[in-house]
Amino acid sequence: MTRFKKRLTIILLVHFGILLVLLGSYSYWNSLPPDRTCASCHEIDPSYHTWASSAHRDISCFDCHGTALSGGIHSLQEKSRMVFRHFTREHYDDISLSEEQVIAMNQTCRECHRSEYAAWQSGGHAADYARIFLDERQNSKEQLNYDCLRCHGMYYEGDIHSLVHPIDIEGPWALNDPEKASQPTMPCLACHRIHEDGMPLQAWDHTQVDDIHYQRKPERIKAGLYDRNERMFLNASKLPKPVMWYGDRELEVSDDPRMRLCIQCHAPSAWHQSGSMDDRTPRGVHEGISCLSCHDTHSNSAVNSCVSCHPAISNCGLDVMTMNTTYFDKDSPHNIHFVSCADCHDGERPEINQKIIPYP
Amino acid sequence: MANKHVNAVVVGSGAGGGVVAKELAVGGLSVVLFERGKWARYDDHNNDELTSQRTSTLGAYYGPDNKRYRRVAVDRQGNERIVLPNEWAYHNNAACVGSGTVPYGGMAWRFMEECFKFKSTYGHIEGSSNADWPITYSDLEPYYVKAEWEIGVAGDDSPNPFAPWRSKPHPMPPFKHNREATMLEGAAKKAGFHPFPIPMLRNSISYGGRPACIRMRNCVGFACPVNAKCGTQNTVIPVAINSGNCELRIKCQVYEVMTNDRGRVTGVAYFDQRDRRQVQTADIVILAASATETPRLLLNSVSDLFPDGIGNRYDQVGRNLQGHAYCGADGMFEEEIYDDVGPGASIAICDFAHNNPGIIGGAMLANEFIRMPYLFSGIRPPGSKRWGKEHKDFQKNFYKHHVVIRGPVQEVPNPESRVQVSREVKDYWGIPVSKISGWKLDEDVQTARFIADKAEDWLKAAGAIQIWKSVPGTGVSGGQHQSGTCRMGDDPQTSVTNKFGQVHGVDNLFVADGSLHVTNGAFNPVLTIMALGYWVGDYIVKEWNHGNRF
Amino acid sequence: MNPKSISRRNFIKMSAIGAGCLYIAGCAGSPVSYHYILTPWEAEIVDALADQIIPPDEYAGGREAGVTNYIDKQLSGFFNEQAPMYKACLKALDETCKEVYGKEFTALDFDTQTEYLEDIQGGKYNSADWYGYTASSFFGTLRGHCMQGFYGSPRHGGNKNFVSYRMMKLDYPYLVGRNVH
Incomplete structure (x- = not known):
C-alpha cells in the first residue's frame, strides 16, 4: 500500500513537473513578440509582413488567430498542419480564420470602432443567415445556388447544399444548422482586412488645422472585397471599374473606387445595363456620382443625403426633404437612381448642368 | 456483406449512363448506378482556369486524378508513352456524377440524316471501316425530343434550312447573341450562309426549377455557379434516385464485367470507396463508361468463354475510335468585339455539314467559347513571339479583338484508330490501362482544310484584318468527343452491338454511350449520346418482361 | 476507457505541442528562405x-x-x-x-x-x-x-x-x- 502511494506521489510529481514546464514555456511563448514566435516559421512570413505594416500592428496575432490552444479546433488543426507541412516542406500559405473566428472578430472590431459597428448594425448589411437564405419572396422566384454565397456568407465553410434545404423553389426552407440563423452574413471582414496597410488609429489633435475632420486629406481606400472564390482580399482600388450602359450609350461612372466595391454585389446583368438585376448605377440626373455620395459607408443609409447637395429644394424646385425618392421600384419614374428630366418633363430634355462632381 | 442483387447495373453516370439509369429506374427496374468520381461541387473549383476541365494544367478538378489514373499513348511509329489525365493525349472525360455534362459547353446538336448514312452518302473509302448506322434519324427523332425536353435545350433551328426535321420545338427560346455573335450573324448573311443560334443544354429561361443562365464567361470547363447548365447530374439522375429504384454508388471503380459458364453476364466487380474488392450482381449490365473506358472494361473481362474479352470475338471492341478533326480560323479585328457576355459560342452555320462537292463529310461551323487568359497566352498569329514584350502587348491590346470560328469535322471511321489494353501499364488498382493508338485518314484532313477555308470566308466577310487557319494533323483524335469503339451494327463481324446497344452474343449486356456511334456526326455528340441513352433504356424497359426477356 | 487514460493522452498531446513549440522557438532567428524549393x-x-x-x-x-x-x-x-x-x-x-x-x-x-x-x-x-x-x-x-x-x-x-x-x-x-x- 505504501509502495503504491509512494509510486503515485512520484508519478504525480513528475506529471506536475512536466505540466509546470509546459505551462511555463507556453505562457513564455505567448508573451514573446511575433517575429520570435509565429513569424519564425516562413509559412507565416507573408502574413506577418502585411500585419507589421498594417493599421492593426498594435494588435497581437493571438487576439484574432488565438493561441495554440485558445483558438478552438480550427486554430489547433491549422497550427498542427503548419508544423507538419513545415517539416515535409510542403507549401502552406493559406493561413485564414474560420468563419467562427471571423464572426467573433466583429466583437473585437467593435471595441475600437464603436460608431462604425453601430452604423453597420442598423443597416441592411448586418442581415443574418435567416434573413437572407429563408426569404420566401426570393426563394420562391429563384432557386438558391452556389453563387449566393459570393455576397452573403462569403466565409461560410461549405456550400449552399450544406447550408439550406431544400434547394428548390417550393420550400419551405430551413437552415441545416439552426445556430447559423442569427449569424451575420456580411461581417466586418467582408469588406475590411485587418492586415490592410495603414497607420494605427491616432488621437486627432484638433488644435492642428489639418486634423479637423473636414480638413483631412482623403485617405487611401482601405475597404475592399473578400473574394470567396480566391479566398483573398482585394483592395477596392484594385477592383474593376465597371463599364455600364444605358441602351447603346455608355454611362459616365464615378471614379470612386469604393463604388467598385458596392457594384461587386449590387451587380448588373452580364450586359452591364444600368438598373439591370441588382444594379443601381445612377443615370439620368444623377449620372456619374458615386454610391457613397448619398449612402453612408456602414449603415448604407441615404436618409437626408439629398440636402448635402441640394439645399432645401432640388434643381426642379421640389422640397428634397419630402419628395418621393423610391428606390425599391426600379420602374418608378421617381427612383432616385434613374430619374431623368424626361421622366417629368415632356418632349425635349431641358438644358441641365452637365458638370459632374468629380471624386473626391 | 454481399451487395443485394439488382435488376440492372449501369456503369458510368455521364450523358448516356445517367439517362439509362433514369429510364430503367422509372420503368420499375432496380438499378445501381456506378460512378468512379464524386459529386462535383462548384465551390471546390470556382473560376480557376488552371484546374478547369479545359486547361487542366494543374490537374483536372473534376477528375480523373493524376495519382491513380494513367493511359498509354502510341504514336504512328509505334512508340508508347504513359500519359496522365491532365495531358491532352489522355483524352480525358470528367470523372464525376454527370461526367462531361457538368463542365461541358452544352451544345445540343441533333445529327443530320446524312450523319447516320455516311457510307451510303460517301461510299467506301480506302483504308476505312466506313459504315451506315443500323438506325436512321427517324428512329432516333422521338428520343432526341425526350432528351431536349427532359434535360432542357434552348434553341430555335427555324433559320437553319439544313436542320433535320423535328416533331416538337425546343422547350426554351434561344439565347440572345452577344456583340461578337451579332457581328458574325450579319457577316454570315452577307457571305450567303444561313446563321442561327446554337441549341444549348443551358437554361435561357428558368426551366426544370433551375434559374436562367447569367451569361458568365466561365462556363465550358466549369460547373455552373447558378445551376443553369443542364447535365444529367441535375436532371435525370436526381429523378432516378427519387424514384426509389436507383442507388447511385460514387467513388467506385468498376474493373470487370463478370460472366458465368453459360456466357451470360452476372454482374460487375469493382473497387469501393476504400479500395476493397466488391461484387454487384445484376440481371443486366449497361456499360456507359465512355469510348475509352467501356472497351477497356470489355477487354479486361477475360474468361474461358471470352479469351479476348467480352464481345470481342471478331476483334471489333475498341476499334474505330473517333473524335472530331477540329479545324477553323482565328481572326483579329480592328474594333473591340468582346463584350464579356458569356459563354461565347452562340452562332453557327450548317451550310457545310454535308453535301460539299468533292468532299467527304463536313462540319457545322460555330464561334468558339470565350478563351480564358492563360489559354489565350498560347494563341498567336503564326510567326509571333511566344514571350517577351511583344507577347505581353498582344495579350494586353488584342484579347478583346480576337474571334475564333471552329468546326468538328466528321471523321471517316478508321479500324486502326483504337483502344486496346496495355500489357505492361496498370492503374492504381493494378488493372491494365487503356492504350490509344491510330491516326486520322487523309480524307479527314482534306475535309478539315475545306472547312477551315469556309471559316476564313466567314471571318473575311466580318471584316477581320488578320486571319490564320488551323488544320489538324493526322494524330488520333478522341478527347471529350470520343466515340465509335463499340459501334452498333447488324453484322457481328463488323460491329460490337446490335442496333439496341445489346452486345452481340451476350443478351444481357448493353452499351449506352458514345462508343455506340458508327460515325460521330458533323456536330458535338452529347445530345446524340443522351438520345441513345433513351433509345437503349426504352428498349430494355419495353422488352424487360420481369427479367424473362434477357 | 477510464479517466486516467484520458488524462495521460492529454499529457502526451500537451507534451507534443510543448516540444513543438520549443523546437520552433529554437528555429527563431535562423535565416529562412521565403521559397520552399528554390534557393x-x-x-x-x-x-x-x-x-x-x-x-x-x-x-x-x-x-x-x-x-x-x-x-x-x-x-x-x-x-x-x-x-x-x-x-x-x-x-x-x-x-x-x-x-x-x-x-x-x-x-x-x-x-x-x-x-x-x-x-x-x-x-x-x-x-x-x-x-x-x-x-x-x-x-x-x-x-x-x-x-x-x-x-x-x-x-x-x-x-x-x-x-x-x-x-x-x-x-x-x-x-x-x-x-x-
Missing part, C-alpha cells in the same frame, strides 16, 4: 527569367506578379517531379552564361538576357551538357510556367492582385448579378 540564388534567376518572359511595363512584370512564387509553390506540389530539372537547368543556364558572356545571368543587362534566352529557345545550346536536360525544352517548360503564374488564378501563388486580368481589362471578380429579386 535565394535560384529564385533570383527565376525572377529575372520571369521578367524576361513577361516584362514589366505600366503593369507588373513576371517578377512583381509573383511568378517565382507560383513556380516554387508548384514545384513543391503538382510539378514536384520537375524540381530536379529546375535545379539542374538553372545552374547550367548560369554556367553557360558565364562561359559565353563572362557574367552571371542576373548581371547581364536586360537586352543581353533576351538575346541569350532567344538563343536557348532556338536550340543553340542544346548540344551543351545541361546535366542531362535539353536547354530549349527546359526553356519551353519555364515559359509555360511563367504564363500560368501570370495569367492563372491568383490562388496558385502568381497573378498578384489580379494584375493580368486588369491588364486585359477583364472584370475580375465578375460583375454579374443574380436573375430576379
